[in-house]
Amino acid sequence: MSEHTGFHHVPVLFEETLTALALTPQGIYLDGTVGGAGHSEGILKALHGDCALYALDRDQNALRAAAERLPAYHQVNLIHGNFHDAKELLPGIQFDGILLDLGVSSHQLDTAGRGFSYHEDAPLDMRMDQSQGLTAADWLNTTSELDITQALYDFADERWAARIAKIILEMRAEKPFETTLDLVRAVDRAIPKAVRRKDEGHPARRAFQAVRIAVNEEINPLNAALADLVEMLKPGGRLCVITFHSIEDRVVKQAFNRMKNPCVCPVDAPICTCGKLPIVSLPKGFPVAPSDDEINDNPRARSAKLRCAQKL
Ligand SMILES: C[S@@+](CC[C@H](N)C(=O)[O-])C[C@H]1O[C@@H](n2cnc3c(N)ncnc32)[C@H](O)[C@@H]1O
The missing domain is CATH 3.40.50.150 (Vaccinia Virus protein VP39)
Known part of the structure; x- marks a missing residue:
């Protein structure tokens, strides 16, 4: 290191x-x-x-x-x-x-302040290039429900895409998204506990992947x-x-x-x-x-x- x-x-x-x-x-x-x-x-x-x-x-x-x-x-x-x-x-x-x-690199994932990780509470940034573009928080606060659904589906095969997007819109109407835990909470509210599978890892993994790909225009x-x-x-x-x-x-x-x-x-x-x-x-x-x-x-x-x- x-x-x-x-x-x-x-x-x-x-x-x-x-x-x-x-x-x-x-x-x-x-x-x-x-x-x-x-x-x-x-x-x-x-x-x-x-x-x-x-x-x-x-x-x-x-x-x-x-x-x-x-x-x-x-x-x-x-x-x-x-x-x-x-x-x-x-x-x-x-x-x-x-x-x-x-x-993303391990360094980007492991640096809590960059906002790539669902394990730490941090500003929801996720930009690889911090000198330009929308942060993940800005993107979640301004993108339409349909486009959020599409990104979750296209960039992470998230089968709860529509429900997560709906909850994101409900949550942001009360308070804009600011931190990684805001996104973790949205996923937690959207995906019923009974259907979660241990072998699929953290429930927010796919949503974080999709938002990161959207924000950085990776695909x-x-x-x-x-x-x-x-x-x-x-x-x-x-x-x-x-x-x-x-x-x-x-x-x-x-x-x-x-x-x-x-x-x-x-x-x-x-x-x-x-x-x-x-x-x-x-x-x-x-x-x-x-x-x-x-x-x-x-x-x-x-x-x-x-x-x-x-x-x-
Ligand atoms: C998986 S890491 C590369 C690790 C590297 N091969 C090494 O040996 O350490 C990916 C890196 O690519 C950068 N990156 C991702 N997409 C990029 C793009 N479109 N243009 C330039 N850099 C990009 C990220 O910022 C990150 O630093």
Whole structure:
């Protein structure tokens, strides 16, 4: 753990990711989600000579932690920004490999003041980039009942979505949402105790996931971002993506499949007339899941999946 920032460094699927990137020592790489820089450090250790690593994060605290962890590496360029904007942030650069380790870091989850955790009472913020956008409290206080229902359903498969949204509107009419416990209370009032299942974890887990994804706009721009990132690869370069839940994994899987087989001709057409050619191949052996040992050491790795696409 870093002395100054309190960052835990337990990079998920670490060896598997470095292998998937097929690193070349003089390559140019992009870590689109540098976080505590565990993966970035692994990449930098494999590079030498005329090489570079560009590392983005939308969270300034993550960039501070990364800067503390990587002072010895002059090849690293740390940039505050969203990988959805990578094309504008890094114009004209062609990469040998790009990594996305999606979602929130352990540090963000464990820092009570950030509002990601349903275990601590804290201001309901949940923004990865605290310099812009609505906080989770603002979002819950201003979003329509229908849109809250939709987010709970789309971003967390919450089967009590409509009821939770209704209770949120009732509660906010009395007093605006301010803290994490306000959201925990809304879920507690909405989901009958008799139907709660122990194997599904904390009842507020799904609502917190959905609100976090909505506030940080994690899912809707992902498809376009993956297409941009593939465009930024050199031929033969690889895009590796680690996901942590089925909704995000489905977007990555479908985007990679579409780039592998973009043809939109009718299935019974004798020849392709749409002219859309494959952009990537999908190397064998993916998705990769963590080993039992890794899950024992780091239970948060449990739901991780690594996928990889190689530009043709
Ligand atoms: C799971 S952590 C990455 C951990 C990192 N691989 C390591 O080894 O420490 C995810 C990080 O990605 C950042 N992040 C999530 N979505 C992002 C986005 N769209 N653009 C830039 N950073 C993002 C988060 O702020 C967080 O720091």
